[in-house]
Amino acid sequence: xxxxxxxxxxxxxxxxxxxxxxxxxxxxxxxxxxxxxxxxxxxxxxxxxxxxxxxxxxxxxxxxxxxxxxxxxxxxxxxxxxxxxxxxxxxxxxxxxxxxxxxxxxxxxxxxxxxxxxxxxxxxxxxxxxxxxxxxxxxxxxxxxxxxxxxxxxxxxxxxxxxxxxxxxxxxxxxxxxxxxxxxxxxxxxxxxxxxxxxxxxxxxxxxxxxxxxxxxxxxxxxxxxxxxxxxxxxxxxxxxxxxxxxxxxxxxxxxxxxxxxxxxxxxxxxxxxxxxxxxxxxxxxxxxxxxxxxxxxxxxxxxxxxxxxxxxxxxxxxxxxxxxxxxxxxxxxxxxxxxxxxxxxxxxxxxxxxxxxxxxxxxx
Amino acid sequence: xxxxxxxxxxxxxxxxxxxxxxxxxxxxxxxxxxxxxxxxxxxxxxxxxxxxxxxxxxxxxxxxxxxxxxxxxxxxxxxxxxxxxxxxxxxxxxxxxxxxxxxxxxxxxxxxxxxxxxxxxxxxxxxxxxxxxxxxxxxxxxxxxxxxxxxxxxxxxxxxxxxxxxxxxxxxxxxxxxxxxxxxxxxxxxxxxxxxxxxxxxxxxxxxxxxxxxxxxxxxxxxxxxxxxxxxxxxxxxxxxxxxxxxxxxxxxxxxxxxxxxxxxxxxxxxxxxxxxxxxxxxxxxxxxxxxxxxxxxxxxxxxxxxxxxxxxxxxxxxxxxxxxxxxxxxxxxxxxxxxxxxxxxxxxxxxxxxxxxxxxxxxx
Numbered sequence: 246x247x248x249x250x251x252x253x254x255x256x257x258x259x260x261x262x263x264x265x266x267x268x269x270x271x272x273x274x275x276x277x278x279x280x281x282x283x284x285x286x287x288x289x290x291x292x293x294x295x296x297x298x299x300x301x302x303x304x305x306x307x308x309x310x311x312x313x314x315x316x317x318x319x320x321x322x323x324x325x326x327x328x329x330x331x332x333x334x335x336x337x338x339x340x341x342x343x344x345x346x347x348x349x350x351x352x353x354x355x356x357x358x359x360x361x362x363x364x365x366x367x368x369x370x371x372x373x374x375x376x377x378x379x380x381x382x383x384x385x386x387x388x389x390x391x392x393x394x395x396x397x398x399x400x401x402x403x404x405x406x407x408x409x410x411x412x413x414x415x416x417x418x419x420x421x422x423x424x425x426x427x428x429x430x431x432x433x434x435x436x437x438x439x440x441x442x443x444x445x446x447x448x449x450x451x452x453x454x455x456x457x458x459x460x461x462x463x464x465x466x467x468x469x470x471x472x473x474x475x476x477x478x479x480x481x482x483x484x485x486x487x488x489x490x491x492x493x494x495x496x497x498x499x500x501x502x503x504x505x506x507x508x509x510x511x512x513x514x515x516x517x518x519x520x521x522x523x524x525x526x527x528x529x530x531x532x533x534x535x536x537x538x539x540x541x542x543x544x545x546x547x548x549x550x551x552x553x554x555x556x557x558x559x560x561x562x563x564x565x566x567x568x569x570x571x572x573x574x575x576x577x578x579x580x581x582x583x584x585x586x587x588x589x590x591x592x593x594x595x596x597x598x599x600x601x602x603x604x605x606x607x608x609x610x
Numbered sequence: 611x612x613x614x615x616x617x618x619x620x621x622x623x624x625x626x627x628x629x630x631x632x633x634x635x636x637x638x639x640x641x642x643x644x645x646x647x648x649x650x651x652x653x654x655x656x657x658x659x660x661x662x663x664x665x666x667x668x669x670x671x672x673x674x675x676x677x678x679x680x681x682x683x684x685x686x687x688x689x690x691x692x693x694x695x696x697x698x699x700x701x702x703x704x705x706x707x708x709x710x711x712x713x714x715x716x717x718x719x720x721x722x723x724x725x726x727x728x729x730x731x732x733x734x735x736x737x738x739x740x741x742x743x744x745x746x747x748x749x750x751x752x753x754x755x756x757x758x759x760x761x762x763x764x765x766x767x768x769x770x771x772x773x774x775x776x777x778x779x780x781x782x783x784x785x786x787x788x789x790x791x792x793x794x795x796x797x798x799x800x801x802x803x804x805x806x807x808x809x810x811x812x813x814x815x816x817x818x819x820x821x822x823x824x825x826x827x828x829x830x831x832x833x834x835x836x837x838x839x840x841x842x843x844x845x846x847x848x849x850x851x852x853x854x855x856x857x858x859x860x861x862x863x864x865x866x867x868x869x870x871x872x873x874x875x876x877x878x879x880x881x882x883x884x885x886x887x888x889x890x891x892x893x894x895x896x897x898x899x900x901x902x903x904x905x906x907x908x909x910x911x912x913x914x915x916x917x918x919x920x921x922x923x924x925x926x927x928x929x930x931x932x933x934x935x936x937x938x939x940x941x942x943x944x945x946x947x948x949x950x951x952x953x954x955x956x957x958x959x960x961x962x963x964x965x966x967x968x969x970x971x972x973x974x975x
Contacts, residue, residue, distance in 0.1 A: 441811045444810035451789060498871060503870065505869065506863060509661040510868070553900065
């Protein structure tokens with residue numbers, strides 16, 4: 246699955262002028278909200294509530310299936326605009342930090358090898374960081390480097406007090422033990438949120454992870470900003486990868502959705518998906534989800550971004566989502582586009598995690 | 611939810627003579643199986659396989675719903691007999707360890723206060739441990755003890771090389787910070803498997819937790835020993851507690867079931883449950899699950915054990931499951947009884963986790 250390729254999308258819109266009407270809108274929001282909260286996503290522990298069960302109080306939903314005419318067009322959930330608002334909020338917070346304590350957040354990336362995709366994603370992270378005032382550091386290692394060299398780079402960033410987030414750009418070359426190296430990542434700089442402790446705390450009621458993985462966090466923020474209520478909804482996640490599908494399902498559950506995960510061994514996945522009020526797809530299979538997979542009125546969030554060669558596009562390829570967009574827009578009540586949906590939100594969440602990490606490190610609030 | 615009360619069941623059957631025909635059967639099995647594997651459950655990493663998705667290879671299941679006559683009676687999944695087999699296997703392994711290296715596994719329990727339920731569970735763990743040759747240690751602290759006293763007891767057992775499993779008997783009195791104290795538990799003695807690192811590694815593909823929580827582990831072992839195939843099945847878990855529902859859903863997913871969790875905010879839980887090929891219920895609501903919740907032919911595993919006062923019973927109460935057993939036995943293809951289903955398996959898994967921990971500590975295989 247080429248989930249990391251979502252960052253590619255960001256490249257397109259990041260070239261635009263940074264201060265826009267939405268920047269100003271976000272700024273005015275931050276004036277209204279005295280807590281300077283950039284995101285709408287609440288802390289997970291604040292969502293916790295006791296599961297009080299009684300036989301008599303079983304929730305019942307008799308809402309009938311929505312009817313759509315042939316002219317129905319789904320709302321487009323514009324991640325690009327939302328991410329721009331969030332990034333402008335981050336930029337303001339970084340500025341405030343710099344003016345108050347003379348410090349800025351720092352993000353470090355370790356890149357092994359010269360894979361074209363990885364180079365693109367890292368470049369996007371660099372541009373994104375620098376635009377909001379986050380210091381960006383990078384270590385590039387050759388394809389044939391030793392495990393020890395990667396570990397040394399990790400250790401160096403772990404000990405560096407001006408670095409608050411470390412990303413080990415995946416995938417690593419085969420001769421390197423990904424699990425072992427990731428295990429060495431300092432928990433409080435794990436801005437990707439992939440450390441088992443963060444995943445465990447994401448899963449467990451009553452606990453709060455230090456960082457929520459960026460793509461799932463971006464999807465939830467996108468839903469919340471679109472006014473979509475998650476509690477009690479039937480949510481289906483397609484894909485169970487450690488970096489998207491799994492944490493996505495855990496996060497939806499913390500928001501009190503009734504969650505089902507579809508994976509490659511699921512029988513009749515179309516029928517399972519058809520039950521979803523909220524369908525989040527991260528399979529990495531272009532156009533897997535077509536009309537018969539969708540419940541009329543469903544909210545569809547497309548995380549899939551498969552690059553397909555296209556010489557007419559700027560970088561020689563374009564991105565295809567998991568969802569047949571044309572079909573979804575006739576059936577769903579809302580749908581994210583590819584590109585311009587989840588991708589920009591993912592990069593914005595990485596910057597947000599880095600900012601939060603720096604705030605913790607500097608005890609800056 | 612009174613999940614820990616499952617251990618109560620065990621009290622009843624543990625009084626029986628230890629060497630039975632099933633002990634001998636287990637012994638002969640261990641002779642056949644040169645790896646001395648006590649459980650049928652495989653390592654989780656060994657189950658991992660790539661989620662290869664293609665639009666064309668979507669799994670389809672056209673099996674029709676099974677028909678049952680009015681005289682149909684579900685198979686009873688006898689956890690009591692299975693647990694006895696497992697315990698006899700553990701006893702043999704402990705004996706082998708003692709004869710080979712002069713060491714036995716050690717299990718320590720910290721009990722705060724004098725709650726009747728907790729005293730019963732701890733007594734059962736003591737009897738269970740000693741019967742298989744595991745050394746049992748206990749610290750009893752008064753209801754009004756300080757956090758520091760609990761932490762000191764934890765630390766003492768953490769440093770004690772003859773202790774391989776530590777259990778902090780829950781719930782703790784309200785003035786103690788359960789999360790904080792549990793966080794101090796040494797990871798490699800966390801035989802309950804509730805540490806976030808263990809939960810994270812249970813959730814993530816490619817990773818293996820040091821310990822799988824006892825009740826979910828017992829449910830899977832019960833299914834495997836009953837010849838029930840989990841891969842590709844639609845599994846529904848009722849309840850999302852950190853100690854049963856959540857790890858149960860994660861473990862089922864590692865076994866490639868398509869998993870849905872029902873919780874108190876789920877709408878139409880009866881309809882969701884009715885989709886399940888395998889239904890595992892841990893809500894702690896007596897008789898919540900009745901006939902209309904069950905798909906004909908479903909496998910039903912009842913983790914619920916609510917104590918109900920009954921002066922005619924030995925201890926003044928009896929245990930009621932979440933499932934209407936009478937109704938389930940007419941619709942399901944197999945069902946676990948309460949008591950005598952999951953309860954004995956849970957205690958057996960605790961002993962198994964303690965044995966495995968000691969084997970790791972002594973590098974004994």
